[in-house]
Amino acid sequence: MGVHPQVQFLLQMMESRGLPPLEQLGVQEARQAFITSATMMSKAEKKVKTEDRMIQGAEKEIAIRIYTPEVSGLTGALVYYHGGGWVIGNIETHDALCHTVAAESGCIVVSVDYGLAPESKFPEPVEDAYLAAKWAYEHASEIGVDPKRIAVGGDSAGGNLAAAVTYLAVERKDLEIAYQMLLYPSTSFEPTESYEKYSEGYYLTKGTMEWFREQYLTSVDDTASPLAAPMLIPDAATKQLPPAFIMTAEFDPLCDGGEAFANKLKDAGVEVRYVCYPGMIHGFLGMTEFLTDGKKAVSEIASELKAKFVTNVSDLSK
Template sequence: MQPESKFPVAVEDSYLAAKWVFDNAEELNIDENFIAVAGDSAGGNLAVAVSFLSVERQTPSIAYQMLFYPSTGFEYTPSYEKYGEGYYLTKSTMNWFREQYLNTPADTQNPLAAPLLIPDDVTEKLPPAFIMTAELDPLCDGGEHFAMKLKNAGVETEYVCVPGMLHGFLGMTEFLPDGKKSIKDAAEAFKNRKSLKPVE
């Protein structure tokens, strides 16, 4: 994948990476039944896309997804409007990102780009999830709405909104003590999963 590669190249590359890990689990000395996907922001979007494709293509088995302030759709939400200026990630920056990534406006209606549009019959088969958002983030509502979508479909989901934090705060832990604590909390949530199981 080149930096200028547009949707869905990054999705397919991410899926192939996950499938390679699954297919080579024995060589990597890992359990193929305990593979998780994770990502923050656009990476969270790709993690969900991999989970979606793993259900549609019936491989690989993904046991868990950890999503940190993920991009989940293109609808304007209250948090997008409220925190779209002056809180690090801006609406204009988001628009620029989307122009670089998408080919046409029609891509905004593709579930691989907008996980909130994943059909309900697929959503209910997605892996359990841990979703963390930041209060002062334009993407906060989108992450919460996706957590609700999973919960409403019967998917085991833990949702955490960290108060007073900006988009990308997990990469600012040198300056934000709450960021360090949030990383520990996420690691603890992952550790506490006694028995990760692949989606049937």
């Protein structure tokens, strides 16, 4: 079908604004530009109760926001890591998505404001992400969560962090993750067909991705770490990773990487549901004011979480 007509309109609108690419703005200006854009492109009815807290991260305290729907008894939880190339984004830029997922799934969402690069370089954001998941696990009953029903998830760089957290949980054995939700995740630094084909003209560009990586990584050696590139998680650990829901967008440079990681998990015997949204671009989950399929996809994420953690609760005790 090619690029969806709604995506074409949105891309033309972005081009007409004549804004410079993020890598030409500098870190603080890029962050503000992303906040402005996210506020315009994604809104949600705020149907669930929220609570902001500070918890201990790797080097300093980090903020979390807990989204609690009206449910009776303990429910599942999604510890969520926002996208933004490890450099931009925060709890506010993904507030609409988290509100919707919590309201429609019946699960609690814990959104994490992990440290951003270049102030917090790899692996500090990974450790922040892990400590936030561990906090949710250790404080599960306090926030109304069944510790056996905790998922980690995120979009783009956040999906990368979520995958890294599941690997660390296997290695450290002090945290149980029941599920992972990876939304157009960054899984490797090796170029793929989609990376070469869609890295210009489809919102996320090669120049921006390279800039993100320069801010995040300390040296080229970091690209060989499975905590930065989940495709490098050893086979023995891959077999122990939790079931996964992986979503990609057809015209996204990261599409092939997400699919490859889904296949890696499947080949290791891990239960995986893989979905690719045709005609969509990177970041479409945060463009719901313009993209009907963005709204549809957010609802699908909520439905998947509900099916795993609310409807089929008995399956988790097997």
